[in-house]
Amino acid sequence: MSFTITQPLVRVLVADDDPVIRHLVASSVKKAGYTPVEVTDGREAYRTLQGDSDFKAAIFDMMMPYLEGIDVIRYMRTEKRLMRIPVMMITSEQDLKVMTNSFAAGASVYLPKPFNPEQLQTTLSMLFSTRITAG
Amino acid sequence: MIGTGLDSTRHSVVDAIDLSVLISLEGAQADGEPDLIVELIDLYLEDTSRKLAAMSELLAKRDTLSLEQAAHALKGSSATLGAARTARTCEGIEQMTRNGSLAACAELIIEANWEFARVRGSLLIERSKRICQALGEPAAIADGSFEAEVDELNVFTHVKAGNEPKVRSNCYA
Numbered sequence: 241m242s243f244t245i246t247q248p249l250v251r252v253l254v255a256d257d258d259p260v261i262r263h264l265v266a267s268s269v270k271k272a273g274y275t276p277v278e279v280t281d282g283r284e285a286y287r288t289l290q291g292d293s294d295f296k297a298a299i300f301d302m303m304m305p306y307l308e309g310i311d312v313i314r315y316m317r318t319e320k321r322l323m324r325i326p327v328m329m330i331t332s333e334q335d336l337k338v339m340t341n342s343f344a345a346g347a348s349v350y351l352p353k354p355f356n357p358e359q360l361q362t363t364l365s366m367l368f369s370t371r372i373t374a375g
Numbered sequence: 376m377i378g379t380g381l382d383s384t385r386h387s388v389v390d391a392i393d394l395s396v397l398i399s400l401e402g403a404q405a406d407g408e409p410d411l412i413v414e415l416i417d418l419y420l421e422d423t424s425r426k427l428a429a430m431s432e433l434l435a436k437r438d439t440l441s442l443e444q445a446a447h448a449l450k451g452s453s454a455t456l457g458a459a460r461t462a463r464t465c466e467g468i469e470q471m472t473r474n475g476s477l478a479a480c481a482e483l484i485i486e487a488n489w490e491f492a493r494v495r496g497s498l499l500i501e502r503s504k505r506i507c508q509a510l511g512e513p514a515a516i517a518d519g520s521f522e523a524e525v526d527e528l529n530v531f532t533h534v535k536a537g538n539e540p541k542v543r544s545n546c547y548a
Contacts, residue, residue: 257448258422258448258451258452259418259421259422260415260418260419260422260452260455260456261451261452261455263411263414263415263418264400264403264411264415264455267403267404267405267408267411268403268405270405270408271403271404271405271406303444303447303448305444332447332450332451332454353451353454353455354451354454354455354462355455356396356399356400356402357399357400357401357402357403358399358402360403361402361403
């Protein structure tokens, strides 16, 4: 008789309309030992989160079609079941105000583009170690 | 001063991409997955062709908001893959769109297309090298025809932008 130990899937939501950045981020998430769930815009991220809160973390691009990353974060912070999910915001905006607004909306970490894999891995480590106490 | 398509042709295919930036992306390679660099090259080539075509259409329709967003997105992926000139041209398109300088935008979109022809050639060569390496085949690089192919691509960018460059690698897939 043999036993198979199955590692439970620990999922991370990755939302970016740019396929290159999305694939790069998803690969880093896999490398870190998690399972990326990829969506292509803010509206798809919103719809996914409406029915599913089983995510270790979420990674959003700031500028996406239909719904921006910051708007998805604002929604998440109004829903108790989503409040505990830490969010990384990715943006190519150099504006300090954009970063401040992201944190004010509830982002946990912030990654400016362009980034290299080392910066991405470091930011992901910060994201995965973030603990948010809801309420 | 706004550049023109002719400015781009001064640069060769081989310096279109900062390969050290592209290769550094191997740091995000997950175990047991296909070659990430090859996948990123394929995604970038497909997405950039689509975005550049869309940008010309958006300019014709004077949809400046969508044009700015497309240029913004292309700037990010180009910089990430090491296509610095393409990223700078896209930044110019973003700025000109914000300023309402649509004539300058049109020039920069032409320049971005010229630049992309060079970037495409450079990325296809790198893609071909990596696939050959993975297959353990010497391919065209070892028999001296690699330089000839680069020359061909350089000539290509001087002649016409927007068409598929021909890379005659043995294992070009």
